[in-house]
Amino acid sequence: MMKALFTLSILPLSVLSAWAPPGPDGKYTLTAPGITAKFIPYAACITNLLVADRNGTLRDVILGYDNATFYPVDPNHSDYGAVPGRYTNRIANHTYVINGTRYYTEANDGNGTLHSGLNGWSHRVWNVSDVTATSITFTIRDESNSSLGMPGLVLGTVTHSVSNNTWSTKLSAVAVDHDTPLMLTTHPYWNLDAFSNPKTDLIFNHTLSLPFSKRMLGIDPATECTGAIPEVPAGSINDFWSKPKQLGASINDPAWVGNCGTGSGCSGYNNQWVVDRNASEMALPVATLSSAYTGIKWDLYTDQPGVVVYSCFWMGGELCLSCATL
Secondary structure, X not given: OEEEEEEEEOOOOOOOOOOOOOOOOOOEXXXXXOEEEEEEOEOOEEEEEEEEOOOOOEEEOEOOOOOHHHHHHOOOOOOOOEOOOOEOOEEHHHEEEEOOEEEEOOOOEOOEEEOOOOOOHHHOEOEEEEEOOOEEEEEEEEOOOOOOOOOOOEEEEEEEEEEOOEEEEEEEEEEOOOOOOOEOOOEOEEOOOOOOOOOOOOOOOOEEEXXXXXXXXXXXXXXXXXXXXXXXXXXXXXXXXXXXXXOOOOOXXXXXXXXXXXXXOXXXXXXXXXXXXXXXXXXXOOEEEEOOOOOOEEEEEEOOOEEEEEOOHHHOOOOOOOOEEO
């Protein structure tokens, strides 16, 4: 079993000094019992995550490139393993208002903005501020308007660490001199079969559970948030709360096509579920993904109130049609 812990807090940037060089493959390798993870400064990316399957065979369950130099030149730039920012996800109609002032951002996703535009944090080389055998810290100094329409200096830090069968990430950011949108996340793509299943290289056979997610964010045809927070009926295409089910279980449901955006006919999932928990449930996983083929199970723990599931509709076939990102 593998666990992942993600926390987000808005904190002052720590001053860190230790440093160690990457390996010959250009990646920094962290190891702990039951887990090995590799990272690069570009986008503060995780590039590999190796865990043992039920037979003890090591499987790399994170989608990434063997050659670290390909990340910044990939023409598709699918944010494999990246930390997007300073504002992740979408800004509808590439505009927003703060303190009575309207700002306009880069329209890089139709008429909307995705991950702060084409110069967001997932397109930047971060500083390596601290490295040990089990953790690495990346920092970034994001100057005002370096991403169009994002005012003020922001200092960001991301610390990845590993421990027994666990990968943990802590993301922090502070707006130094101006109010500005801040929202961070990690962007891994998972294949718990590690592309080793002879019957399929897709992830529709993976089983997902979202036990605290009886609501989700409403989206418009362009996959942008409408502000609605609809209930998820038991047995519906988006129901992973009443019981676990495979990601492809609803593939023949009439709602499958357009479920993640009717404007493009997005099929499957690119949606955000609300995580509703009481105090006694905060230590429980908000999502569990598992593969019957490898026996690998992944539990997600977070202090955040939502989780996004993407089943790779826009990935095409040339790079990946067989991964999920949560």
